Amino acid sequence: MSIYLRGEVWYYLFYINGRRYRGSTKTNNETEALRIEARKRVAAEQGESLRPKRVPLVREFVKPFEEWLDKTTLAANTKSDYKNGRHLILKTPLAGMQMDLITADDVETMNFHESPHSRNCAIRTLRRMLGKARDWKLVREVPRIKTAKVYPRDRMISLEDEKRLLGAAKRPLDQVLTIMLDSGMRNGEVTRMRWENVDWDGAFYFNPKGKTRKARRHVPLSERVIGLLRTIRQAQSREQSASRESQPREGWVFPSKKAPSGHIELSGLEHGFRKLARALGIPDELKLYCARHTFGTVAMAETRDPGLVREVMGHESLSTTMGYLHPETAAIKAVIDRRNQQKVEQEKASDQVVQQEKEDKYVM
Numbered sequence: 285m286s287i288y289l290r291g292e293v294w295y296y297l298f299y300i301n302g303r304r305y306r307g308s309t310k311t312n313n314e315t316e317a318l319r320i321e322a323r324k325r326v327a328a329e330q331g332e333s334l335r336p337k338r339v340p341l342v343r344e345f346v347k348p349f350e351e352w353l354d355k356t357t358l359a360a361n362t363k364s365d366y367k368n369g370r371h372l373i374l375k376t377p378l379a380g381m382q383m384d385l386i387t388a389d390d391v392e393t394m395n396f397h398e399s400p401h402s403r404n405c406a407i408r409t410l411r412r413m414l415g416k417a418r419d420w421k422l423v424r425e426v427p428r429i430k431t432a433k434v435y436p437r438d439r440m441i442s443l444e445d446e447k448r449l450l451g452a453a454k455r456p457l458d459q460v461l462t463i464m465l466d467s468g469m470r471n472g473e474v475t476r477m478r479w480e481n482v483d484w485d486g487a488f489y490f491n492p493k494g495k496t497r498k499a500r501r502h503v504p505l506s507e508r509v510i511g512l513l514r515t516i517r518q519a520q521s522r523e524q525s526a527s528r529e530s531q532p533r534e535g536w537v538f539p540s541k542k543a544p545s546g547h548i549e550l551s552g553l554e555h556g557f558r559k560l561a562r563a564l565g566i567p568d569e570l571k572l573y574c575a576r577h578t579f580g581t582v583a584m585a586e587t588r589d590p591g592l593v594r595e596v597m598g599h600e601s602l603s604t605t606m607g608y609l610h611p612e613t614a615a616i617k618a619v620i621d622r623r624n625q626q627k628v629e630q631e632k633a634s635d636q637v638v639q640q641e642k643e644d645k646y647v648m
Contacts, residue, residue, distance in 0.1 A: 286325075287317050296321035300328050339422055342386075342413070343379040346370055349413050361495065369409025372396045383414060384423040391429045399554060399571075404431040439569045441465065441578045443627060448564050449557075456538050456548060457556050459512060461575055466506040466620045468579035468597045470494060471572055475548050477537040482513060487617060491598065499598040504617040508624050513537065579620075586619040 286298045287309065294317030297306045305328050309317040350370070353363055373379065376394050378386065396406040407429055414426045441449070446465065450458050460474050467474075473494050481490040487510055489503045505513075520532050520539075536547040543549050557572040576597070583593045596616055 287314070287321050296324055298325055298328075300325070303328075339382045339384045340417075341379070342381055342383060342410075343374060345383055345413060345417060345422075346374065349416060352416060365405055366409045366412060368402075369405045369407075370413075372402060372406040373410055373413075378410070383417050384425075386410075386414070386427060388427045388429050391427075398558065400432045407431050439567075439571070439574045439577070440581060441570065441574050443630075445566060445570065447627075448566070449560065452564060453560055454556075457553055457560070459516065460538070460553060461557070461572065462512055463509050464572070464575035465579060466509045466624070467503050468576050468583065469503055470499075470576060470598075471553065472550055473499065475538055475550060475553070478535065479517065479532050479537060480534045482537075484510070494598060496598065496600040498600050501595065501598045503596060504620075506617055506620040506624060508621070582623060583616050583619060587616060592616070 287294050287296050289295075290308075292312045294309045294311060294314060295307065296309055296317070297304070298321070299305070305324065307324070309320040311317050311320065350367070353366055356363075373396070376396060378390065378394060381390070391407060391410065396403045408431065411426075411429055414423065417423045418426050449461060453461060460471065463469060463474050463477075464471060467489070469489075469491065473491050477489065481492065482505075483490070487505050487507075489505055491499060491501055491503055493500055516537060517532060524532065538548045539546060540548045554572055558568070561570055562568070580593055580597055583596070584590065587593065593616070
């Protein structure tokens with residue numbers, strides 16, 4: 285017999301072409317041990333090594349996974365998501381675990397990121413990594429890992445929320461929030477804004493790329509945003525007073541010397557927004573991205589033109605990419621400017637009421 289019992293576990297032993305093969309079947313069932321011995325014998329006859337492959341750690345598997353990822357025909361956005369997920373995974377204790385020892389409980393208790401969207405990005409990446417490890421016969425089984433429940437980001441930023449947030453936010457968070465509220469641009473599109481894409485005369489911004497194919501578009505800018513951008517540009521000019529240019533004409537609107545990209549990153553902004561909102565007693569349901577939803581809701585209610593709003597916001601459902609600023613988009617600019625003017629008038633009226641009450645009290 286080519287198997288023998290050692291303790292409670294069956295081992296196999298056979299010779300092929302004078303070479304000895306011996307090892308554990310890792311089972312105490314004789315019938316199963318015979319099946320395993322037969323498979324080992326066939327593999328040995330085909331010249332395969334019977335030594336078990338060492339299961340890599342997660343951080344060791346990252347390099348071959350990314351090499352495979354770069355060779356695939358997956359969409360660029362999908363590849364980017366996986367690479368972002370890999371970054372989140374490597375910041376957790378999972379990075380030092382063997383891939384065959386990871387359980388669903390390990391993942392569910394792991395703090396990838398406070399955002400459920402980022403957390404799910406990490407989980408999807410880990411599931412894909414484990415799947416490839418199984419395909420490459422590095423692991424036998426893959427745990428069933430569930431993604432986190434994500435609530436829709438449909439909360440509106442009310443006028444009161446806006447006033448409190450902008451009043452307490454520091455730069456550049458207050459600037460990014462203002463631009464999102466008045467333009468409907470995605471937070472990532474705002475952080476990647478460049479001066480050469482700002483049309484001061486036409487009062488619009490050309491967004492060259494983004495989350496979807498339709499993100500390439502012209503975005504109308506409100507008077508508030510135009511004024512804000514001029515202020516930012518003047519501040520940068522003062523910091524670069526030694527340069528010949530009186531005001532920067534190219535480069536990032538929100539530069540960062542620390543970030544590899546050269547511009548401010550979303551993670552810091554979102555963390556700052558969450559910290560600020562909690563300090564103000566604003567529920568966690570209100571995210572920075574809700575500023576974009578607020579713009580879309582206001583624009584839709586005022587213009588009653590879904591096609592126009594989708595065009596300005598760069599939704600995937602748009603049939604064609606806008607290559608120039610359509611005259612109709614001025615309607616949205618007017619809506620935002622009128623809304624901002626209403627806020628100014630409301631504040632003035634409120635101040636007048638307070639002042640009148642003080643005067644009446646003094647007279648009495």
